[in-house]
Amino acid sequence: MRRVAALLAAALLAAVIGCGGSGAEPGAPKGATLVLDFQPNAVHAGIYAAEAAGGFGDEGLDLTIREPSSTADSAKLLESGRADFAVMDINDFGIARERGLDLVAIAAVVQRPLASVIARDRNEIRTPADLTGKTIGVTGVPSDDAVLDTVLRSGGVDPSSVHRVTIGFNAVADLAAGKLDAATAFWNAEGVELERRGIPIREFRVDQFGAPRYPELVVVARAGDEQLGARLTAALSRGYDVLARDPQQALDDLLGQVPGLDRSAQQAQLESLTAGQAFALGPTPATPHLDPASVERWHAWATEAGLLQTG
Numbered sequence: 001m002r003r004v005a006a007l008l009a010a011a012l013l014a015a016v017i018g019c020g021g022s023g024a025e026p027g028a029p030k031g032a033t034l035v036l037d038f039q040p041n042a043v044h045a046g047i048y049a050a051e052a053a054g055g056f057g058d059e060g061l062d063l064t065i066r067e068p069s070s071t072a073d074s075a076k077l078l079e080s081g082r083a084d085f086a087v088m089d090i091n092d093f094g095i096a097r098e099r100g101l102d103l104v105a106i107a108a109v110v111q112r113p114l115a116s117v118i119a120r121d122r123n124e125i126r127t128p129a130d131l132t133g134k135t136i137g138v139t140g141v142p143s144d145d146a147v148l149d150t151v152l153r154s155g156g157v158d159p160s161s162v163h164r165v166t167i168g169f170n171a172v173a174d175l176a177a178g179k180l181d182a183a184t185a186f187w188n189a190e191g192v193e194l195e196r197r198g199i200p201i202r203e204f205r206v207d208q209f210g211a212p213r214y215p216e217l218v219v220v221a222r223a224g225d226e227q228l229g230a231r232l233t234a235a236l237s238r239g240y241d242v243l244a245r246d247p248q249q250a251l252d253d254l255l256g257q258v259p260g261l262d263r264s265a266q267q268a269q270l271e272s273l274t275a276g277q278a279f280a281l282g283p284t285p286a287t288p289h290l291d292p293a294s295v296e297r298w299h300a301w302a303t304e305a306g307l308l309q310t311g
Contacts, residue, residue: 029057029060029061029062030060030061030062030228030231031062031064032061032062032063032064032084032085032228032232033063033064033065033066033077033082033083033084033085034047034063034064034065034066034083034084034085034086034087034219034232035066035067035068035073035074035077035078035083035085035086035087036065036066036067036068036086036087037068037074037086037087037088037089037217038067038068039067040065040067040254040257040258040261041189041254041261041266041269042188042251042254042266042267042269042270042273043109043110043114043188043217043269043273044087044109044254045243045247045250045251045253045254045270046109046236046239046240046242046243046250046287046288047065047087047109047236047239048065048239048250048253048254048256048257048258049238049239049240049242049243049249049250049253049254050235050236050237050238050239050240050242051063051065051239051253051257052239052242052253052256052257053238053239053242053253055234055235055236055237055238055239056231056232056235058235058238059231059232059234059235060231061228061231061232061235063232063235066083073086074086074087074088074092074220075088075092075096075099075101075103078101078103078220078221078222079101081222084221084222084225084228085106085219085220085221085229085232086219086220086221087109087217087218087219087220088217088218088219088220089143089216089217090105090214090215090216090217090218090295090298091142091143091146091302091307092143093105093218093220094298094299094302094307094308095142095307095308096220098308098309102222102223102224103220103221103222103223104220104221104222104223104229105218105219105220105290105295106218106219106220106221106229106232106233106290107218107219107232107233107236107287107288107289107290108215108217108218108219108287108288108289108290108291108294109215109216109217109218109219109287109288110215110216110217110273110287111213111215111216111287111291111294112207112213112214112215112216113205113206113207113211113213113214113216114186114187114188114189114216114217115143115144115147115184115186115187115205115206115216116147116151116184116185116186116187116191116203116204116205116206117131117136117147117148117151117182117183117184117185117203117204117206117209118171118175118182118183118184118185118187118190118191118194118201118202118203118204119131119134119181119182119201119202119203119204120175120176120178120180120181120182120194120199120200120201121181121200121202122200122201122202123200124181125181125182125202126202127155128151128152128154128155128156128157128204128209129155129156129157130155131151131152131155131157131162131181131182132157132161132162133161133162133163134162134163134181134182135162135163135165135179135180135181135182136148136162136163136164136165136180136181136182136183136184137164137165137166137167137170137171137174137175137179137180137182137183137184138164138165138166138167138183138184139166139167139168139169139171139184140166140168142307143307144184145164146302146305146306146307147184147206147211148162148164148184149305149306150206150209150210150211150301150305151204151206151209151210153210154204154209154210155209165180167180167183171183171184171185171190172185172190172193172194172197175194175199175201176194176197176199187203187205187272188269188272188273189269191203191272192265192268192269192272193265195268196265196268211301211305212294212297212298212300212301213294213297214294214295214297214298214301215290215291215294215295215298218290219232219233219236219288233288236288237288240286240287240288243287244286244287247270247271247274250270251263251266251267251270254266
């Protein structure tokens with residue numbers, strides 16, 4: 001139980017940080033780096049809205065937002081001190097802590113799971129039970145197997161009864177080409193793109209088929225950086241206030257700071273996120289607040305699914 005207690009203590013610490021004052025001091029801003037989990041996209045609109053609103057500067061932060069070269073960058077950069085904050089998939093955060101990294105989650109960027117199993121033919125596959133014997137692609141990321149197994153078991157399907165193939169991050173192309181019956185993917189990204197291509201998909205979102213609601217993406221810092229974390233959380237709150245009031249403004253802020261993004265694609269992704277209430281647990285608490293109870297539910301699921309070790 002020691003690891004469980006340590007992880008939940010980190011979440012509780014994060015809640016305290018998120019609710020406290022910013023701790024910003026007058027004078028020269030503090031330089032800091034935030035590494036994203038992936039290329040900038042609609043999921044990060046609140047972060048870029050905070051930057052456009054001057055939130056980071058007002059909190060005494062001279063923040064640099066960096067794109068990772070790979071999804072494994074975040075923990076390594078935090079560990080080495082080359083980044084102060086990182087947006088991480090909560091499953092990657094848990095695995096990093098089990099490796100012994102002294103990290104804390106200080107905020108939530110997305111308040112519900114984005115992981116899903118996406119079937120390419122909604123008429124042929126109507127329920128998870130219809131996935132029996134099908135060919136299903138996974139990226140090779142450990143959490144994919146936990147997500148797939150959870151969705152299958154929710155429909156009474158033995159996970160060993162499907163043909164599981166590792167496809168990397170080619171779900172859109174492979175599903176569109178008919179190479180797979182289904183694949184693990186994010187409903188806000190690959191799911192949206194497949195629909196834009198006219199593929200008649202059916203989504204099995206993991207929090208609707210066996211898993212609890214938990215924050216998919218969290219902002220992580222090294223333990224001991226509480227004051228700096230409070231500044232960042234206060235600034236993010238401003239950005240997510242913009243997103244809640246005026247999603248189009250937040251989208252414009254993202255597109256204005258990240259040249260080359262396709263407006264129509266990002267518009268569709270943002271609409272899927274806001275329609276699904278991915279940015280809020282309810283009226284309160286609102287993003288970027290990290291709810292300790294939701295982290296506890298995630299930890300129980302991740303342990304039961306074999307993603308994290310017990311004890």
